[in-house]
Amino acid sequence: MPDSFKAGYVAIVGRPNVGKSTLLNRLLGQKISIVTPKPQTTRNRILGIHTLPGAQILFLDTPGIHRSDQRFNREMVRAALRGAAEADLILWMVDAEAPETPDDLLILEELKGTKAPVFLLINKVDRVVKDLLLPLIDRFKDRLPLQEIVPLSATAGDNVDRLMALVLRALPAGQPFYPEDQVTDRSERFLIAELVREQAFQLLRQELPYAVAVTVEQVREREGTPAGEGHALVDVGATLYVEKASQKGIVIGAGGQMLKQIGQRSRREIEALLGRRVNLQLHVKVREGWRKDERALRELGYLEQG
Numbered sequence: 001m002p003d004s005f006k007a008g009y010v011a012i013v014g015r016p017n018v019g020k021s022t023l024l025n026r027l028l029g030q031k032i033s034i035v036t037p038k039p040q041t042t043r044n045r046i047l048g049i050h051t052l053p054g055a056q057i058l059f060l061d062t063p064g065i066h067r068s069d070q071r072f073n074r075e076m077v078r079a080a081l082r083g084a085a086e087a088d089l090i091l092w093m094v095d096a097e098a099p100e101t102p103d104d105l106l107i108l109e110e111l112k113g114t115k116a117p118v119f120l121l122i123n124k125v126d127r128v129v130k131d132l133l134l135p136l137i138d139r140f141k142d143r144l145p146l147q148e149i150v151p152l153s154a155t156a157g158d159n160v161d162r163l164m165a166l167v168l169r170a171l172p173a174g175q176p177f178y179p180e181d182q183v184t185d186r187s188e189r190f191l192i193a194e195l196v197r198e199q200a201f202q203l204l205r206q207e208l209p210y211a212v213a214v215t216v217e218q219v220r221e222r223e224g225t226p227a228g229e230g231h232a233l234v235d236v237g238a239t240l241y242v243e244k245a246s247q248k249g250i251v252i253g254a255g256g257q258m259l260k261q262i263g264q265r266s267r268r269e270i271e272a273l274l275g276r277r278v279n280l281q282l283h284v285k286v287r288e289g290w291r292k293d294e295r296a297l298r299e300l301g302y303l304e305q306g
Helices: 020-028 071-085 102-111 130-141 160-170 188-203 245-252 254-274 294-299
Strands: 006-013 046-052 055-061 089-095 118-123 148-151 213-221 233-242 277-286
Touching (some): 006 020, 020 046, 020 055, 020 089, 020 160, 055 160, 071 102, 071 294, 118 130, 118 160, 130 148, 148 160, 188 213, 188 254, 233 254, 245 254, 245 277
Parallel strands (some): 006 055, 006 089, 089 118, 118 148, 233 277
Antiparallel strands (some): 046 055
């Protein structure tokens, strides 16, 4: 390994729905973090590993930081703040269309105590008049020492290459933490569960998606099917948990149509992830008030340790 090799953790932080997961997927060149139009889609810290000839960047996609009295939401915010505290570099993303909210000010206060350099990323610049950007930049740069300010569009890819170059320049010297072909530290089952939850978020209305958690009980290649990418058949079994019996009926839908639709769309995503054919079996169970239950949060993987 050359002496000039660089490696470090880069936390992507911001309030809900500013485009953090979209940016992570764009930086990696593949999808590992789910994306929906609904805020607070990301519930866990997602590590994306980007290995280059002279560097390994460990991007942390974090849950949206926001004020909340709910135990579940507080745990998500705690996970995001821990990600920022552990990082060598922080990418603070704001929305150019709505650049200053109480949640942005909360993040600003949290970042004042950080020792890591901070880049301010102004996302969705393709949606605003360019003359509005300079006053926005001036407003933020006077409140926090910022190493870089990068206007970009995570969706369109505008200025993302420049961001990557700046990140590489700011990384500390080090050795790779993971094998060069690894793209995340999350398990296959975690990624599958996220893909199912993504479709539930996309298809279910109003507040119901937030009451849904997903676990994967089985990922098993079926014996007797042809081996090789695109030919092997994998049996996947997953369960969608809701908080009330009435929610279970909505997730299943009339004649099972909603669950069938979630399953069909999820299966396509899982096949793209695994590179194999998938037989997906979904079940729906009630776990009363799981978002307020410490034991349930721990078992479902939402409660941070320590």
